[in-house]
Amino acid sequence: MLLVSIDVGYGFTKAVTDSGHRTSFPSVVAPAHMDLFNGIFNNGVGHKVAVHTLNGSQEKFVGELALNSTAAQHFVARHEKPADMHDLLLLTAAYLCDAGSFSAVSQRKDDLVVGLPLSFYRAQKDILKDRLSRLSAWVSVDGKEKKYISFNKVMVFPQGAGALVSLGNMLPKSGMIGLIDIGTYTTDFMLFEIKNGMPIPMPDACGSAEAGIYLVQRAIASEFEKQTGSPLPQRMYQKAMEMARDGKPISFESRNIDLYSEWKQAQKEVGETIAGHIMALWGDRTGFLDMTVFAGGGSIWFGEILEKIFSNSIYADDAVFANAVGFMRMASGTKKP
Ligand SMILES: Nc1ncnc2c1ncn2[C@@H]1O[C@H](COP(=O)(O)OP(=O)(O)OP(=O)(O)O)[C@@H](O)[C@H]1O
Numbered sequence: 001m002l003l004v005s006i007d008v009g010y011g012f013t014k015a016v017t018d019s020g021h022r023t024s025f026p027s028v029v030a031p032a033h034m035d036l037f038n039g040i041f042n043n044g045v046g047h048k049v050a051v052h053t054l055n056g057s058q059e060k061f062v063g064e065l066a067l068n069s070t071a072a073q074h075f076v077a078r079h080e081k082p083a084d085m086h087d088l089l090l091l092t093a094a095y096l097c098d099a100g101s102f103s104a105v106s107q108r109k110d111d112l113v114v115g116l117p118l119s120f121y122r123a124q125k126d127i128l129k130d131r132l133s134r135l136s137a138w139v140s141v142d143g144k145e146k147k148y149i150s151f152n153k154v155m156v157f158p159q160g161a162g163a164l165v166s167l168g169n170m171l172p173k174s175g176m177i178g179l180i181d182i183g184t185y186t187t188d189f190m191l192f193e194i195k196n197g198m199p200i201p202m203p204d205a206c207g208s209a210e211a212g213i214y215l216v217q218r219a220i221a222s223e224f225e226k227q228t229g230s231p232l233p234q235r236m237y238q239k240a241m242e243m244a245r246d247g248k249p250i251s252f253e254s255r256n257i258d259l260y261s262e263w264k265q266a267q268k269e270v271g272e273t274i275a276g277h278i279m280a281l282w283g284d285r286t287g288f289l290d291m292t293v294f295a296g297g298g299s300i301w302f303g304e305i306l307e308k309i310f311s312n313s314i315y316a317d318d319a320v321f322a323n324a325v326g327f328m329r330m331a332s333g334t335k336k337p
């Protein structure tokens with residue numbers, strides 16, 4: 001039996017298993033079209049996913065492959081993730097992590113653990129758990145053999161808590177610890193008092209802010225539009241941001257559009273915006289932190305700014321996967337021997 005931990009983020013889907021598999025891809029879905037070249041240009045950057053359930057069959061592009069489509073579908077900021085898209089991303093990640101079995105009869109049922117943003121956790125954890133417990137489908141990714149995926153036991157944890165647990169014995173035995181998980185659209189943050197090695201959350205200092213990497217992407221997109229008169233399609237936001245950071249100009253209508261200084265400015269402004277949201281709740285406790293943990297993909301983009309603001313900062317190992325790894329630890333701690 002396998003334990004699969006999946007973090008379906010607004011920007012990226014991340015998954016790890018207790019057998020050492022891991023995968024990540026952009027949380028993007030698009031209608032699949034026929035491959036006129038019959039695979040000769042397929043560089044393996046996927047994925048084409050076929051899903052068959054009792055409600056019917058569908059074939060979609062997921063992740064990098066979907067990004068090239070003008071019909072690419074992203075999650076919408078601040079909104080609950082639509083169930084069908086969420087579950088398609090989850091099934092794809094599960095398949096890529098070797099979950100499921102080739103026969104529905106001699107099934108190997110896997111355990112699943114997922115997270116929810118703190119702001120949705122209380123209201124939705126039971127609904128999500130229930131839906132995922134009932135999920136079952138035949139799934140094939142990139143033309144490989146179909147597998148039957150359904151889950152035995154489903155656990156739902158709050159995001160951010162995962163990242164804290166991922167630190168393992170790097171956590172001090174006592175003191176006050178801040179955790180900042182910066183994602184694509186949301187930043188989850190929490191304050192913990194460690195007593196006898198147990199982290200106790202301070203409820204009035206835990207929350208979610210609607211700020212993340214997306215704000216930088218938007219700033220870069222709006223500068224692109226200012227310079228060219230054309231909007232930058234959303235599916236290119238991530239790539240444009242990486243190019244801006246690396247000082248590589250974007251080629252558009254035979255011109256080179258350089259967005260490096262826009263990136264530096266947005267990094268500073270958005271980093272300070274995020275810090276402002278957090279400090280509003282942490283208040284004067286901010287100065288007394290024994291450790292500030294940065295996690296999430298955004299910690300890579302804003303760490304430089306936040307390090308100057310928060311004390312004793314450290315980065316979760318593998319920041320992007322920190323929640324997925326932590327959920328897995330939390331879940332295996334509860335697994336009966
Ligand atoms: N494999 C990777 N390599 C490099 N950068 C990555 C990788 N995966 C994610 N990122 C960066 O991290 C960002 C996404 O961060 P993260 O996965 O923490 O957000 P999310 O969990 O999808 O968002 P949210 O928490 O708002 O739901 C991307 O925009 C990208 O810049």
Ligand SMILES: [Mg+2]
Pocket residue numbers: 009010159182183184296
């Ligand atoms: Mg996240």
